[in-house]
Amino acid sequence: MGNTATERINTSTEPLPNSKRMASRLWRWRKHASWFQVTLIVFLTAIGLFMLLPIIFLFNNAFKPLNELFLFPPTIWVKEPTMRNFERLFLHSAAGVVPFTRYLFNSVIVVALTLFSVIMASTMAGYVLAKHRFHFKTLIMSLIMLSLMFAPETVSIPRYIMVSGLGMTNTYFAHVLPFIASPVAVFLMKQFIDQVPDALIEAAKLDGAGDMYIFTRIIIPLIAPAVATISIITFQAVYLDMEGSTLYTQKETMKTLAYYVSSLTANLQNSVAGQSIAAACALLMFIPNLIMFLLFQRKMIQTMLHSGVK
Amino acid sequence: MGNVKFHHVYKYYKGEPIPSVNDFHLDVADGEFLVLVGPSGCGKSTTLRMLAGLEDVSQGDIYIDGKFTNFVSPKDRDIAMVFQNYALYPNLSVHENMALGLQLRKVAKHDVELRVNRAAKMLEISHLLSKKPNQLSGGQKQRVALGRALVREPKAFLMDEPLSNLDAKLRTQTRTEIIKMHGQLQTTFVYVTHDQTEAMTMGTRIVVMKDGRIQQVAPPQQLYDEPRNLFVAGFIGTPQMNFLQGAVVRQDGVYYFETKRLKLRIPETYSVRFEASGANLRQIVLGLRPEHVACGNDAPEAWADWQAAAIVDMKEPMGSDTFLYTKVGEETLIARTDAHTPIRVGDSILLALQMNKAHFFDLESGVSLSIPGDRA
Numbered sequence: 290m291g292n293t294a295t296e297r298i299n300t301s302t303e304p305l306p307n308s309k310r311m312a313s314r315l316w317r318w319r320k321h322a323s324w325f326q327v328t329l330i331v332f333l334t335a336i337g338l339f340m341l342l343p344i345i346f347l348f349n350n351a352f353k354p355l356n357e358l359f360l361f362p363p364t365i366w367v368k369e370p371t372m373r374n375f376e377r378l379f380l381h382s383a384a385g386v387v388p389f390t391r392y393l394f395n396s397v398i399v400v401a402l403t404l405f406s407v408i409m410a411s412t413m414a415g416y417v418l419a420k421h422r423f424h425f426k427t428l429i430m431s432l433i434m435l436s437l438m439f440a441p442e443t444v445s446i447p448r449y450i451m452v453s454g455l456g457m458t459n460t461y462f463a464h465v466l467p468f469i470a471s472p473v474a475v476f477l478m479k480q481f482i483d484q485v486p487d488a489l490i491e492a493a494k495l496d497g498a499g500d501m502y503i504f505t506r507i508i509i510p511l512i513a514p515a516v517a518t519i520s521i522i523t524f525q526a527v528y529l530d531m532e533g534s535t536l537y538t539q540k541e542t543m544k545t546l547a548y549y550v551s552s553l554t555a556n557l558q559n560s561v562a563g564q565s566i567a568a569a570c571a572l573l574m575f576i577p578n579l580i581m582f583l584l585f586q587r588k589m590i591q592t593m594l595h596s597g598v599k
Numbered sequence: 600m601g602n603v604k605f606h607h608v609y610k611y612y613k614g615e616p617i618p619s620v621n622d623f624h625l626d627v628a629d630g631e632f633l634v635l636v637g638p639s640g641c642g643k644s645t646t647l648r649m650l651a652g653l654e655d656v657s658q659g660d661i662y663i664d665g666k667f668t669n670f671v672s673p674k675d676r677d678i679a680m681v682f683q684n685y686a687l688y689p690n691l692s693v694h695e696n697m698a699l700g701l702q703l704r705k706v707a708k709h710d711v712e713l714r715v716n717r718a719a720k721m722l723e724i725s726h727l728l729s730k731k732p733n734q735l736s737g738g739q740k741q742r743v744a745l746g747r748a749l750v751r752e753p754k755a756f757l758m759d760e761p762l763s764n765l766d767a768k769l770r771t772q773t774r775t776e777i778i779k780m781h782g783q784l785q786t787t788f789v790y791v792t793h794d795q796t797e798a799m800t801m802g803t804r805i806v807v808m809k810d811g812r813i814q815q816v817a818p819p820q821q822l823y824d825e826p827r828n829l830f831v832a833g834f835i836g837t838p839q840m841n842f843l844q845g846a847v848v849r850q851d852g853v854y855y856f857e858t859k860r861l862k863l864r865i866p867e868t869y870s871v872r873f874e875a876s877g878a879n880l881r882q883i884v885l886g887l888r889p890e891h892v893a894c895g896n897d898a899p900e901a902w903a904d905w906q907a908a909a910i911v912d913m914k915e916p917m918g919s920d921t922f923l924y925t926k927v928g929e930e931t932l933i934a935r936t937d938a939h940t941p942i943r944v945g946d947s948i949l950l951a952l953q954m955n956k957a958h959f960f961d962l963e964s965g966v967s968l969s970i971p972g973d974r975a
């Protein structure tokens with residue numbers, strides 16, 4: 290509604306003095322939006338800006354020189370931006386046994402493997418749960434729902450037993466395996482695939498398509514938005530996860546970036562240099578998240594629209 | 600090559616105590632246009648879906664082309680289906696939608712092109728081939744869906760209320776198109792609808808269903824003229840057939856139909872059936888179509904003892920005719936009359952009930968005791 294209103298205003302371009310134009314603009318806008326809407330928009334904008342604060346703070350912090358980092362009260366905006374923090378980070382990591390790039394490489398591999406397997410597992414499970422008839426379907430669905438209720442901490446011991454029992458400690462699979470069974474992803478996929486009309490699948494069956502063909506060529510293109518959502522959620526979970534590095538891997542060469550960053554800041558907590566490295570790291574960790582979100586956000590909003598809430 | 604045989608077919612859905620399709624037993628000849636019609640929930644779609652292989656048959660056998668087909672998967676039945684909500688693949692173009700079934704069956708590429716183009720031409724959708732389904736109107740979508748079935752050159756076409764989502768004009772237009780399609784292809788069509796106009800205009804034979812059971816199978820005209828029971832009589836025909844409840848009595852060798860207010864002589868041709876039927880003659884339903892209720896003034900003399908006094912309650916001008924909703928006592932009788940009739944609402948008129956066209960039903964079982972006298 291805001292969009293159409295502004296569009297309408299923009300298209301009417303009578304040459305008016307600035308203040309008058311402003312007034313008439315507001316007046317016209319008033320015709321489209323009630324006071325309630327105006328208040329709502331102002332209010333939501335304020336909240337939105339407030340939510341943005343940590344991100345702005347994060348960006349600024351990374352470029353603050355040491356003296357600004359320790360200012361009290363802390364400031365949001367950087368006064369004299371510098372790259373020193375990043376230099377310190379790379380210097381420090383170059384001095385370590387395992388180079389920074391190794392952690393980065395591990396993270397990339399783990400994230401890619403996990404994304405791929407979670408998407409595969411959840412879309413396939415979602416398809417079967419939504420569109421196939423078989424025994425104990427409701428039971429299975431309720432078990433999946435039930436597993437949503439457990440806090441991750443409660444299952445870390447069973448997880449460890451499974452990972453070590455499968456001989457996967459110190460491999461990439463140790464990072465990936467605990468994420469594959471993602472009830473949220475399965476649930477979301479099922480909800481989404483539920484909305485694909487049965488007739489579409491039946492038409493494909495009569496056209497001679499097998500289950501695999503229907504799944505890959507008809508279902509998957511239709512649920513791309515849900516896949517995007519799952520990708521974002523999973524990416525964030527895996528990328529920031531440290532359980533895999535702390536519990537299932539002892540070898541330093543198999544640990545991930547998130548672990549490295551946290552260990553950096555943990556070890557250097559009390560040193561002055563630590564703060565500047567932490568600030569730079571925080572930004573580096575944040576950027577891939579941001580990129581993922583920007584890539585998929587439009588699709589993700591579609592998911593919100595589709596998944597029943599509308 | 601496309602005859603279909605249902606042999607005492609039942610369908611029990613899981614958890615449902617009563618069958619949704621109950622003893623469906625029917626032979627469909629090759630090239631027939633069979634219409635399944637009935638009220639909502641009577642099992643039409645279920646029957647069609649069993650034929651398509653989309654639902655399991657609980658009991659009984661289905662034969663397509665003489666072959667036992669119960670356990671053949673849908674894709675191997677060589678039938679095409681058109682759905683109510685089109686079911687076009689949203690991510691494929693019109694051309695790809697139509698070609699998919701052929702490609703999956705490994706039809707040679709040039710043959711695919713040929714068939715798609717021919718079907719597109721026949722349905723006048725050639726200019727739409729590169730479009731995506733969401734760029735089409737409802738009518739265009741349904742024609743694409745028809746095209747997708749057409750290119751397959753299947754043994755039988757199954758259609759489940761394909762016109763229900765279209766507006767009145769498009770519906771009539773597409774209906775004609777489907778009739779033409781059947782005329783050209785001479786393939787078996789099984790068509791589900793709850794619209795009796797569609798049923799009457801399209802079918803070479805109509806199956807009327809209710810509560811999972813076949814009520815009557817007959818060509819359209821016969822269905823209209825000789826309904827086998829109360830349900831079929833009431834279901835086919837608009838406005839509905841008039842029903843009057845009363846008794847059949849015999850006086851001096853002549854049968855009369857008697858209600859509180861009326862006493863109508865029944866032509867002799869019916870008499871034999873009453874005796875033989877064993878029905879309770881005190882509880883009989885008389886059925887008379889509106890076109891067989893004339894306004895007394897236009898009635899010939901022979902109908903003199905079939906008259907009833909009535910008051911016009913409502914007038915429904917249709918353009919070609921006018922329907923008068925009249926009250927005879929508490930009972931409503933609909934009469935068809937001339938479009939330019941001078942009769943007005945509130946007028947007292949004489950109706951002539953054309954008893955030689957009447958139907959009689961046993962109230963309890965609903966079974967017809969008669970086929971109208973002049974055709975008996």
Ligand SMILES: Nc1ncnc2c1ncn2[C@@H]1O[C@H](COP(=O)(O)OP(=O)(O)OP(=O)(O)O)[C@@H](O)[C@H]1O
Nearest residue numbers: 612613615619638639640641642643644645646793
């Ligand atoms: N999947 C199902 N599970 C259980 N019962 C079903 C299922 N599908 C249909 N039924 C029941 O079977 C009966 C027949 O349904 P069907 O869809 O064949 O009716 P229909 O004649 O096609 O009606 P409509 O004109 O509304 O499409 C209905 O009573 C319905 O409730």
Ligand SMILES: [Mg+2]
Nearest residue numbers: 643644645759
């Ligand atoms: Mg139906």
